[in-house]
Amino acid sequence: MATELKTPGADLSEDYRHGFHDSEESYVFKSAKGLNREIVERISSMKSEPEWMLAFRLKALELFRAKPMPAWGDLAALSEIDFDDIHYFVKSTEGTEKSWDDVPDDIKRTFDRLGIPEAERKFLSGVSAQYESEVVYHSIREDLEKDGVLFCDMDTALREHPEIVKKYFATIIPPGDNKFAALNSAVWSGGSFVYVPPGVEVKTPLQAYFRINTENMGQFERTLIIADKGSKVHYIEGCTAPQFSTSSLHSAVVELIAMEGASIRYTTIQNWYRNIFNLVTKRAVAYKNATVEWVDGNIGSRLTMKYPAIYLMGEGARGEILSAAFSGEGQHQDAGAKVIHAAPNTTSVVTNKSVSAHGGKTTYRGLVEIYPGAIGAKTRVKCDALIMDEKSASDTKPTMKIHEQQSTVEHEASVSKIGEEQMFYAMSRGLSEADATAMIVNGFFDFFVKELPMEYAVELNRLIKMEMEGAVG
């Protein structure tokens, strides 16, 4: 693979291969910049939503206006967000296509370049592709449909399965949770809806792909996954955006519900261009003997603030959060995990690994809370940071609130630099400095990469290698 390496110190923006930008000429609708009541009403009426959803959106808009920006985190970066300089709703096509051939050519080319149809043919149970604010292509395997598995975009779910949506929507993340959840609740569009009936196992992953194409756009998808009793599902999402000189905002809300004995794995690989603000609220509940796993990879963006959470609500529930972050020049990956043990004999594992290079910064911000009465709860938190050079930085901010004495809590953290001895050893075996560095970093992320489907693992290794090239020399 050494032939793929470029000169150390090369401009990384050249290597962001998802940085191309398509024409917006044929778009159906693009809202003016800024946010007001009329835009929210327009979004709701264009989608022909029921009254209760419009009322929900308008209430959320009030909450968004009333809520202050976070008083913690990277305040300097957060202050760069100009809410009046964003297009809140951009509709590229009239509807969602079921046949790949019917997707408009320019959008099809984009997803072809990103490898989506190829991935679908190879190993996926269903695919959803969101371009700007709405889903443009969607398919699900027939056998899953026969089993009663529902997989569609949220707009369609609201039209076709209103009773399920109304029952669960925003019960895990209410609009008042934080300013960005309120914003998403007011202007949400697209995202995925999954319902797996009791006892059904979806053996291959469902996938969604999110693409921002418009400069200064906000993408606010909303995802709700419900795994009924004893069912099992794996959902994967990937995200990219073009290279722009000014920033765009991605602010998603993701809610997962794992009923008794169910299992949900949610894998995210985010590879945003470096001026995207990625401020996402993700939360799951796991009832009795259920399992929820977040597998979360963060590369790129100007600032990511994302703390996937699991509420272990029933006895024997299990949660696992695996995350990996890479932060390069001008970037801050402020990521972490939250686990709430609210029932006896619940277990959780949090593993976080981050690399900062070229002056990038990574922060691990985590919370583990064990409620009174959660007897026998066990948790293990491990976070490791690797700092590549003098300009880069890493912070670890773990919080533990333990209210039950009969529980087990383990925490382990390390911060390290690439060891001279490791480098010397690898280079003495004939590797170049760049190859040796990439090998060590890939080894550092290995725990994470091996949890990914093969296509994603290969892509992530390639991205990490590309990001590392500038880190040497």
Next chain:
Amino acid sequence: MADGQAVAKMNEVAPGTTRRVVVDGVEVLLCNVEGRIYAVEDVCTHDGAPLDQGELDGKCIVCPRHGATFDVTTGAALTLPAVLPVTTYPVRIEDDGIYVDL
């Protein structure tokens, strides 16, 4: 408090509103749900801060900080991030006075 002092009068808590009172050192939120008064401890079980600036929507009080919602008639936590129920107290109305039994 069986024969104690009224903590508020009915006309001080209009339907659809709340009023914060202190009963024997405990902060209590009186909630008027369609003319009937319910009392809950004025503490969100999520973060331990007060609920009194929150909106009463039907029988639900919504925490002003993170949107956790409680049913004031039963105390049940209806949405995350709250998990545990909020404490409820029996209420008596006598001669237009509201009495809370801790």
